[in-house]
Amino acid sequence: MSRCQTSYMRHLLLVCISLSTGFVMSLESDKNQRVLWSSDGDSTMSVEGNTRILGMTENVKVTQGTLEILGNEAIFEYSASTNELTRVTVRGTPVHYQQQLDEDGSIVVGTSNTLLFYTDETTNETILELIGNADIQSPDSTMSCEAIIYIANRDLIREATGPCEGTLSTARD
Numbered sequence: 215m216s217r218c219q220t221s222y223m224r225h226l227l228l229v230c231i232s233l234s235t236g237f238v239m240s241l242e243s244d245k246n247q248r249v250l251w252s253s254d255g256d257s258t259m260s261v262e263g264n265t266r267i268l269g270m271t272e273n274v275k276v277t278q279g280t281l282e283i284l285g286n287e288a289i290f291e292y293s294a295s296t297n298e299l300t301r302v303t304v305r306g307t308p309v310h311y312q313q314q315l316d317e318d319g320s321i322v323v324g325t326s327n328t329l330l331f332y333t334d335e336t337t338n339e340t341i342l343e344l345i346g347n348a349d350i351q352s353p354d355s356t357m358s359c360e361a362i363i364y365i366a367n368r369d370l371i372r373e374a375t376g377p378c379e380g381t382l383s384t385a386r387d
Contacts, residue, residue: 244281245340248278249302251277256270256271257270266293266297269287269288271287274286274287274306285309287304304331306329307327308325310325320352321353324342324350324364328345328346330342344364348361350371357371357380358378359376359378359379
């Protein structure tokens with residue numbers, strides 16, 4: 215099977231899995247979905263201490279429910295003892311992020327040079343750190359900063375590193 219056919223089959227499998235788990239879901243249900251990935255390039259695996267590291271290159275796609283991250287390369291960090299995914303780092307020119315906010319189909323989108331994706335151990339919230347030329351847009355606001363820490367479960371920018379600029383819309387009718 216050619217490299218192009220293998221890539222096509224991976225993407226087809228990803229689409230089938232997404233459809234079988236239900237296409238329209240809210241952020242709350244996204245957290246309960248498996249993290250899926252695909253890439254067109256090479257991958258490497260190594261162990262450093264208690265961390266198993268999976269690296270991949272070329273057209274990387276990471277999904278969890280409606281959450282989707284696209285980039286040039288990704289590093290997945292797993293606990294070697296529990297096999298639990300602890301962090302995903304995606305780099306790109308730029309990295310693209312999008313996620314459905316609610317059942318009505320509202321979408322949040324973002325871009326940055328690097329994106330860190332993990333669950334906060336204390337609050338159990340999904341955290342996205344957009345680093346370098348970070349932009350995020352939701353139906354009610356836009357923000358551009360050097361870095362943004364975004365809590366996906368609450369559609370909340372927890373922290374931003376300036377300089378920043380943006381807009382905040384008034385409440386919807």
